[in-house]
Amino acid sequence: MNRAATVNEVSNGQQQQPNKTKPSGKRINGLSSSVQDIAGLLLFCFSCFLSLTNTNLASYGSFEMVQEIATYLLDRTRIRPQCGIICGSGLGCLAEQLTDVDSFDYETIPHFPVSTVPGHVGRLVFGYLAGVPVLCMQGRFHYYEGYSLAKCSMPVRVMRLVGCTHLIATNAAGAINNNFHVGDIMLIKDHINLMGFAGNCPLLGPNDDRFGPRFLGMAKAYDPGMLQVAKDTAKHVPGLGSILREGVYCCVGGPNFETVAEGRLLSLLGVDAIGMSTVHEIITARHCGMTCFAFSLITNMCTMSYEEEEEHCHETFVDVGRQLEGRICELVTRVVGTIRSEANGRKKE
Numbered sequence: 085m086n087r088a089a090t091v092n093e094v095s096n097g098q099q100q101q102p103n104k105t106k107p108s109g110k111r112i113n114g115l116s117s118s119v120q121d122i123a124g125l126l127l128f129c130f131s132c133f134l135s136l137t138n139t140n141l142a143s144y145g146s147f148e149m150v151q152e153i154a155t156y157l158l159d160r161t162r163i164r165p166q167c168g169i170i171c172g173s174g175l176g177c178l179a180e181q182l183t184d185v186d187s188f189d190y191e192t193i194p195h196f197p198v199s200t201v202p203g204h205v206g207r208l209v210f211g212y213l214a215g216v217p218v219l220c221m222q223g224r225f226h227y228y229e230g231y232s233l234a235k236c237s238m239p240v241r242v243m244r245l246v247g248c249t250h251l252i253a254t255n256a257a258g259a260i261n262n263n264f265h266v267g268d269i270m271l272i273k274d275h276i277n278l279m280g281f282a283g284n285c286p287l288l289g290p291n292d293d294r295f296g297p298r299f300l301g302m303a304k305a306y307d308p309g310m311l312q313v314a315k316d317t318a319k320h321v322p323g324l325g326s327i328l329r330e331g332v333y334c335c336v337g338g339p340n341f342e343t344v345a346e347g348r349l350l351s352l353l354g355v356d357a358i359g360m361s362t363v364h365e366i367i368t369a370r371h372c373g374m375t376c377f378a379f380s381l382i383t384n385m386c387t388m389s390y391e392e393e394e395e396h397c398h399e400t401f402v403d404v405g406r407q408l409e410g411r412i413c414e415l416v417t418r419v420v421g422t423i424r425s426e427a428n429g430r431k432k433e
């Protein structure tokens with residue numbers, strides 16, 4: 085609650101500025117007062133816009149609220165998950181691999197947003213994968229659906245409070261890297277938080293130390309150990325090695341795809357694949373100390389020249405996921421399997 089006041093104070097501060105110059109009626113830098121009036125009006129509109137967007141950007145989900153959701157779920161299942169899995173577009177098949185499941189439609193969970201994107205069922209599934217208790221988000225939330233980044237990532241905190249120490253995030257993405265192909269799986273070794281460059285972040289607002297620290301390092305956001313396990317897995321799963329890539333993911337706000345100029349810019353910045361999710365979930369997960377692993381299913385090549393036909397279609401992307409189901413499930417199952425061995429190893433120490 086206090087937070088909202090703080091955010092408004094900031095925008096009100098900006099709102100004051102045009103009023104300060106107005107009564108003097110003096111020219112500034114040779115501008116006539118009518119021009120100043122217009123400039124003042126524009127500034128006023130801009131600050132209104134800022135306060136509106138700030139409301140949208142402000143933190144969502146107090147510790148107590150997230151705890152209430154976690155308690156609601158834990159009261160209704162005996163499963164105590166160690167790993168959270170977020171299913172990207174067309175990757176809901178992962179949740180279908182779980183055994184002994186307890187499912188919760190998002191609509192039935194207090195304070196939970198609802199999924200609005202085709203291919204995102206909108207269900208939390210508790211169950212076992214490779215013998216490890218896991219919690220699958222069968223459908224995630226995107227910024228372009230109108231949710232703040234904090235709201236999009238709030239379920240990650242729920243995962244943490246129900247006991248998950250690990251997070252596996254998956255997504256559909258367009259390839260910028262020319263050497264990639266549709267149907268490749270790109271292990272994410274790092275990301276570029278483009279929305280963060282513009283001041284948008286899931287951690288905006290006052291920090292609650294019960295979740296994590298105010299400032300956090302992101303140099304090892306993607307766990308090198310889990311990355312290595314995934315690479316080793318490729319050696320044992322037929323047909324996986326040839327489609328496995330590694331690269332840098334960048335999240336854009338969407339829902340529009342990139343212009344050619346934007347694609348070229350991101351290529352210059354070192355981006356290998358572009359999507360509309362994951363980055364804010366990983367930031368939130370790292371904030372609360374989770375070990376993270378993520379990959380992108382390359383569903384399309386980004387349009388990098390004006391001569392190319394743009395053939396982006398969400399439904400086709402979802403189909404690519406279906407075609408790769410077997411190998412993706414095998415990859416995730418094996419990576420999750422190592423969490424069990426890790427936990428057993430720790431118990432023996």
Ligand SMILES: O=P(O)(O)O[C@@H]1C[C@H](O)[C@@H](CO)O1
Nearest residue numbers: 172173255256359360361398
């Ligand atoms: O949830 P993900 O990141 O897999 O979804 C991708 C990005 C857009 O939401 C959508 C575009 O088709 O797929």
